[in-house]
Amino acid sequence: MDLILQALPDFLDGAKNTIIYCITSFPLALLLGLVLALMSSSRFLWLRTPARIFIEVIRSTPFIVQIFLIYYGLSAVLYYISLSIPSLSLAQYDNAWVAGIASLAINYAAYEAEVFRAGFLSVERGQTEAALSLGLTSDQNFFRIVLPQAVPLMIPPFVNDFIYMLKDSAVVSVIAGTELTSKLDFWRVHHGSNPIPLFVLAIVLYLAMSLPTSWVARWYERRLRAAL
Amino acid sequence: MQRTLTQTELEPKSRSWLVILDYLFYLVLVAFLAGVVLYFYNYRDTLLIDLPSLITQGASATIVLSLLSMVLATIFGFIGALGRLSRFAVLRWIAFVYVEVVRGTPILVQLFLWGFGISAVLSDVGFNPHTIAFQFMTLLQSNSLVPSEFIFNAAFYGILGLSFNYGAYLTEVFRTGIESVQKGQTEAALSLGLNSGQALRRIVLPQAFRITIPPFANYFITLVQDSALLSTIGGVVELQQLTTSYASPLSSDPNRQLFVYILGAVIFLCICYPLSILARYLEARMAVAY
Numbered sequence: 001m002d003l004i005l006q007a008l009p010d011f012l013d014g015a016k017n018t019i020i021y022c023i024t025s026f027p028l029a030l031l032l033g034l035v036l037a038l039m040s041s042s043r044f045l046w047l048r049t050p051a052r053i054f055i056e057v058i059r060s061t062p063f064i065v066q067i068f069l070i071y072y073g074l075s076a077v078l079y080y081i082s083l084s085i086p087s088l089s090l091a092q093y094d095n096a097w098v099a100g101i102a103s104l105a106i107n108y109a110a111y112e113a114e115v116f117r118a119g120f121l122s123v124e125r126g127q128t129e130a131a132l133s134l135g136l137t138s139d140q141n142f143f144r145i146v147l148p149q150a151v152p153l154m155i156p157p158f159v160n161d162f163i164y165m166l167k168d169s170a171v172v173s174v175i176a177g178t179e180l181t182s183k184l185d186f187w188r189v190h191h192g193s194n195p196i197p198l199f200v201l202a203i204v205l206y207l208a209m210s211l212p213t214s215w216v217a218r219w220y221e222r223r224l225r226a227a228l
Numbered sequence: 229m230q231r232t233l234t235q236t237e238l239e240p241k242s243r244s245w246l247v248i249l250d251y252l253f254y255l256v257l258v259a260f261l262a263g264v265v266l267y268f269y270n271y272r273d274t275l276l277i278d279l280p281s282l283i284t285q286g287a288s289a290t291i292v293l294s295l296l297s298m299v300l301a302t303i304f305g306f307i308g309a310l311g312r313l314s315r316f317a318v319l320r321w322i323a324f325v326y327v328e329v330v331r332g333t334p335i336l337v338q339l340f341l342w343g344f345g346i347s348a349v350l351s352d353v354g355f356n357p358h359t360i361a362f363q364f365m366t367l368l369q370s371n372s373l374v375p376s377e378f379i380f381n382a383a384f385y386g387i388l389g390l391s392f393n394y395g396a397y398l399t400e401v402f403r404t405g406i407e408s409v410q411k412g413q414t415e416a417a418l419s420l421g422l423n424s425g426q427a428l429r430r431i432v433l434p435q436a437f438r439i440t441i442p443p444f445a446n447y448f449i450t451l452v453q454d455s456a457l458l459s460t461i462g463g464v465v466e467l468q469q470l471t472t473s474y475a476s477p478l479s480s481d482p483n484r485q486l487f488v489y490i491l492g493a494v495i496f497l498c499i500c501y502p503l504s505i506l507a508r509y510l511e512a513r514m515a516v517a518y
Contacts, residue, residue, distance in 0.1 A: 044246055046253030060500035062453035064460075064468060065493045072486045079482070163332075170334035174460060181336055188344055196349060199341045203333050210332040 004197050007187050014183035015205045021100055021169045021179055026162055028105035033112025041117060051113070058110035064171050066107055071099040071175045100172035100179075104165060111161055119154035120146055152224060159217035163210050180205060271487045278474050278488060286467035287495050293383070293466055294452045297390040301451070304395025309402035323399065330396035335389075336457055342389035343461030347381060357384040382463025390458070394451050401443045405436035442514055445507035449500055456496070467492060 039051035058066070075094045123146045131141040170181035184202040188195045268275060311323030330338065350356075358377040365371040374380060409432045417427035456468035465473075471492030475485045 045250040046256075049253070049257070056501060056504075057497060060449075060504055061493050061496045062456035062468065064456045065471075065489070065496055068472070069486070069489050069493060072482060072489060076482050076486055167332075167334040170336040171457070173336070181334060181340075184337065184340065188340065195345045199337070199345045202337055203329070203341075206333040206337065207329065211328065214332070 001197070003191060003194065004201050007183075007198060007201060010183050010187070011180060011201055011205055014178065014180035015209065017177070018166065018169050018179040019209065021104060021172060021177070022162065022165050025101045025104035025108065026165060028101070029108035029112050029165075030158070032105060032109035034116055036109055036113035037116035037120070040113065041120065055110045055113055058107055059114075063103070063107050063168055064174060067099065067103045067171055067175055070103040070106070071096070074099050074102065096172065096175045096177040099175055100169070100177045104169060104172070107168070108161060108165055112158070115154055115157045115161070116150075118157075119150035122153055123149045156217055156221045156224065159213060159220070163213050163217070166210050166213070167206070267487075271484065274484060274487060275491065278491060282467065282470055282474070282491065282495055285465060286470035286492075287499060289465055289470075290452065290455050290467040291499065293387060293390075293458065293464065294448070294455050297387045297394065297455065298448050298451055300387060300391035301394035301398055301447075304391055305398025305402050308395055308399030309406060312399060312403050313406060327396045327399050330393055331400075335393045335454055336460065338393050339386065339389040339457055339461055342385040342392070343382065347385045357381055378463050379465070382458075382461060386458040386461060386464050390451065390455060393454075394447060397447055398444070401440050401447065402436070405440035406432055408439050409435045438514055442507060442511040445503070445510050449503045449507060452500055452503065453496070467495060 036051045036055060039047045040055065042048050042051075078094045127145055127149065128141055131145040132138065136144065169177075169179055172179055173182035173185055176182065180202055184198055187198050191198065308323050308326055311319045312327070314320055314323070356377075358374070358380040361380060362371050362374050365374050375383075413431050413435065414427050417431040418424065422430065455466055458464045458466055459469035459472060462469075471488055475488040
């Protein structure tokens, strides 16, 4: 119990950082995912193929591999840029925050792209045909007809993916991030004789973050199903 | 009205020049592939040294670990699903708490818990999986097959952690599969004189099986990917662990280090992408009703 009280402030700080990781990378993932979804459903091969390749590669490699790649790749890239343009002083961005947020955003963008695509496909084709035959342009059709109908359907998978992201942000600890799992790892190493209370504390904090979110998602999903 | 008509008329024309970029794209793609080949050729010495053992040791260990964990996870998931559908409130509650707690916490934390927490507690109590396996294999007169204590215990708790985690996800998969079989099927089976065990085994499960296959395959792919997390608890020499250990002596040369990580990622891609094609095929196959 003493150990828990001792570790609590640090763990709460870690939980705060976990949330910061997620709420910064999730909007980025959504944005990138929307771009990827639009690209991959484009008529043009030069837009479609890169997006498909990106999505498939990201979805077929483990997140921990990507995080290592981005962490080391980022430092290499930033190093070379800062050699050629020293005035930008980009080397200061070579840290776990940037690499962690970037890799979370890139990884989840591939999954969100699929959610977006499924959402757009779920709006019946007749809607688009009707809109076009009423004289709307294809942009108007997309923003006024397809998107408003697709968004409610996409919210439950988005919330689910957000919960997944809360959990996957634990992997950032392998590149010395400062989120909850890193704190857990630090305390575990320094109190190796009795690690179980620390694990309990971390698990409780993770549950406190993820369970309410999933309840909200379930409540919304039930309402949505009732509305349809 | 006139304006919109001309707009829709013009639209295909105004965009058509973009199709030219498709041909440009082929050129860029060829250049990109050539760049990739050149990149690998540049590091051919590292490639020749590392690739064989990355495949024979790393990738094979990843596949074996994943298969073992999936088998165990299926058992956990089946027990969990039976628990969630049980008549007894206590069993339902235990299964519910299992699913919610496991699905609400990161798999990395769970692996830490199994690898560093529970293993330490159990070894304090006097339970050592390595000793048990060693004694068992001694009975079979082949105890040299058992790896060293460090490796065996890490693999034991790693597989247990992975399968415990995936068991919770599979619990939900199996539960929805069983629930998706109409109640009338069970009722018909029971009224034809089958007992409840027969009804479950002969009537419900074969129909539920079909529905659970696509999500099952998808979870197997994520399990293969998550097995890379075993590298964090050490001891298990699977693909990610091996990649990291090959990359770390090269830390003086970050480019070469990056190359080893890319190599590891490519091997994971070669394992998981065919699996995901297979999963998609199964999904399309199973979507067709009887």
